[in-house]
Amino acid sequence: MEQNTTLDPAVVQSEQLRGYPRPQLERQGHVFLNGQWDFAIDHDAVATSPRQVQFDRRIIVPYAPETEASGINDKSFYKAVWYRCFLEAPRLRSGERLILHFGAVDWHATVWVNGQKVMSHDGGYTPFSCDVTDELKRKGKQEIVVRAYDDPGDVFMPRGKQDWKKDAHGIWYPRTTGIWQSVWYEVVPAAYIDQIRWSANVDNWSLALELEVAGAAARAASVDVELSFVQEERRGDVVSHVVRKLARDSYSLDDGKVKRTISLADPGLSYARHELQWKPETPHLIDAEITLRDGSGKVLDRVKSYTAMKQVDVHRNTILLNGEPYYLRLVLNQGYWENTGMTAPSDEALRRDVELIKELGFNGVRMHQKIEDPRFLYWADKLGLAVWEELPSPFGYSRTAVERLVSTWSEARRRDASHPCIVAVVPVNESWGVEQSPRDAAQRHFQQAIYSLSKSLDPHLPTIGNDGWEMLVSDILAIHDYDRNLDAIADRYRDNAAVRRTLEQARPGGRVLLLGDVQSEHLNMPVMLTEFGGIAYSKREGDWGYSQARTPEELAERYGALMAVIRGLPTLAGYCYTQFTDTYQEANGLVLMDRSPKLPVEELRKRTLG
Numbered sequence: 001m002e003q004n005t006t007l008d009p010a011v012v013q014s015e016q017l018r019g020y021p022r023p024q025l026e027r028q029g030h031v032f033l034n035g036q037w038d039f040a041i042d043h044d045a046v047a048t049s050p051r052q053v054q055f056d057r058r059i060i061v062p063y064a065p066e067t068e069a070s071g072i073n074d075k076s077f078y079k080a081v082w083y084r085c086f087l088e089a090p091r092l093r094s095g096e097r098l099i100l101h102f103g104a105v106d107w108h109a110t111v112w113v114n115g116q117k118v119m120s121h122d123g124g125y126t127p128f129s130c131d132v133t134d135e136l137k138r139k140g141k142q143e144i145v146v147r148a149y150d151d152p153g154d155v156f157m158p159r160g161k162q163d164w165k166k167d168a169h170g171i172w173y174p175r176t177t178g179i180w181q182s183v184w185y186e187v188v189p190a191a192y193i194d195q196i197r198w199s200a201n202v203d204n205w206s207l208a209l210e211l212e213v214a215g216a217a218a219r220a221a222s223v224d225v226e227l228s229f230v231q232e233e234r235r236g237d238v239v240s241h242v243v244r245k246l247a248r249d250s251y252s253l254d255d256g257k258v259k260r261t262i263s264l265a266d267p268g269l270s271y272a273r274h275e276l277q278w279k280p281e282t283p284h285l286i287d288a289e290i291t292l293r294d295g296s297g298k299v300l301d302r303v304k305s306y307t308a309m310k311q312v313d314v315h316r317n318t319i320l321l322n323g324e325p326y327y328l329r330l331v332l333n334q335g336y337w338e339n340t341g342m343t344a345p346s347d348e349a350l351r352r353d354v355e356l357i358k359e360l361g362f363n364g365v366r367m368h369q370k371i372e373d374p375r376f377l378y379w380a381d382k383l384g385l386a387v388w389e390e391l392p393s394p395f396g397y398s399r400t401a402v403e404r405l406v407s408t409w410s411e412a413r414r415r416d417a418s419h420p421c422i423v424a425v426v427p428v429n430e431s432w433g434v435e436q437s438p439r440d441a442a443q444r445h446f447q448q449a450i451y452s453l454s455k456s457l458d459p460h461l462p463t464i465g466n467d468g469w470e471m472l473v474s475d476i477l478a479i480h481d482y483d484r485n486l487d488a489i490a491d492r493y494r495d496n497a498a499v500r501r502t503l504e505q506a507r508p509g510g511r512v513l514l515l516g517d518v519q520s521e522h523l524n525m526p527v528m529l530t531e532f533g534g535i536a537y538s539k540r541e542g543d544w545g546y547s548q549a550r551t552p553e554e555l556a557e558r559y560g561a562l563m564a565v566i567r568g569l570p571t572l573a574g575y576c577y578t579q580f581t582d583t584y585q586e587a588n589g590l591v592l593m594d595r596s597p598k599l600p601v602e603e604l605r606k607r608t609l610g
Helices: 009-016 270-274 347-359 374-383 399-416 441-457 486-493 496-505 552-567 601-609
Strands: 035-042 057-061 080-087 097-102 108-113 116-122 128-131 142-149 183-188 191-201 206-215 220-235 238-252 257-263 286-294 299-307 312-315 318-321 328-333 364-367 386-390 422-426 477-480 527-531 572-577
Touching: 097 108, 116 128, 191 286, 191 299, 206 220, 206 286, 220 257, 238 257, 318 572, 328 347, 328 386, 328 527, 347 374, 347 601, 364 572, 374 386, 374 399, 399 441, 486 496, 486 552, 552 572, 552 601
Parallel strands: 328 364, 328 572, 364 386, 386 422, 477 527, 527 572
Antiparallel strands: 035 057, 035 080, 080 142, 097 128, 097 183, 108 116, 108 142, 191 206, 206 257, 220 238, 220 286, 286 299, 312 318
């Protein structure tokens, strides 16, 4: 029997609140559509329209049907799923539009409103939106239907850690099908601010702003931009927070766009500059209020945003943050939770991950084979955590895989380009999807092309061309080495001569580190161990890791000894330890999958930092 699920925005807001889903372009009045939807599984993807679907159960959005939290908990193979909800749409004033937003739907999504198809989108990790105003009925409930097509056997889509076998095995985890990030809507005026991108030039003490207006752009004539920051002032034991204005100006629109460089008053002295710079230890953010006006000065739209004075550079073998050497202490994070899969159980859970990683002694995180929810990046921005963003890989190489990777990566970088926390990007990991790079010229060219695409989208952000091995082009030599022999680790990276031998002769993981005749070009750049360790401790049968500790005491001893060796290697510009949490059967986390530490946090922190 079919269900008719009507979403009550008031209930959804109170029960499913997840934090503003687009944190760098915040507009008042958004409404979450998370909650119970009607649901159906179409195992063989037979249905092509909502009329052909029998909605026979309910699902909790935004949790994937493979998860317990969704209420479905079906980890079998199926190619398509269908969602439906009914809602009371807000009353729109003249010229207003209703925009429906999806944070992420895996893989191919099609949306109908009141029986009319409004859009389709390819890509399981990136957001999309649709203007549904013209499909709304004047009275009564509005029907929204979503179909997600996601073939579990398709090896040519960016899958990340999603397993192609029925049961999770090895380093692979359960699949994620359909909606797995928030669904929400907002009402916008006829002309509205649609895109914002920030970038900073610390050397010139300026911010670059790129802005796009959508809708009836001809009515919009200018935007006002006001920048401020909150400065903490201490007088004895009394702490106060004072809002300091940095800049205020108005810019004319050119074909619905603004592209300007905003020069800030340079405080001159280094300590005064530091009060405005972002780094993990002092994550100072700059607040922005942006107002869109028509030719008469009337306010059309107003949004809030934020940015930061942060600049990352690579100079020879050193990583620079705001012009100063910065040693990266990263931990690998798979981004999965016990009952909710790739979807965090709450916004507070995302914040707690950032806090816990910092408490363990790390200043950064490598999000592995997953483009994480923007709310995680928001908390990393706000609380201070450096992030490496990574493109999920396919399992196979083809022209289709290339097209999908380029599209997904372009959308991801467009979404996340302004987040201060992102200090490097990883378009390829361990030759996944380009396994034949040593022998196949096309796959080598793809490595070079996706690196160049990354640099074209953000020329100043360090890009790791192929994290782990078989590197053709990169800004950082990122090496994976899980050797449990500490003497061997020390010998490979103890000095420049040892690093040269390692790059030219060693095969960690059985793979060459550099391809072709590019070795000499790579010897004078930062070197990082970006996967190592993987010491597992678990009481559950069948769990595994790259090496095993039998007791918590052995885990503490081995982890501490390994980190002491890593800290003593002067050739390294940083590292990334594997890994933050246990993830299903992979038990080499410092904490369990429920985020309970395997040792007291202070004890782990002491062994991280020495």
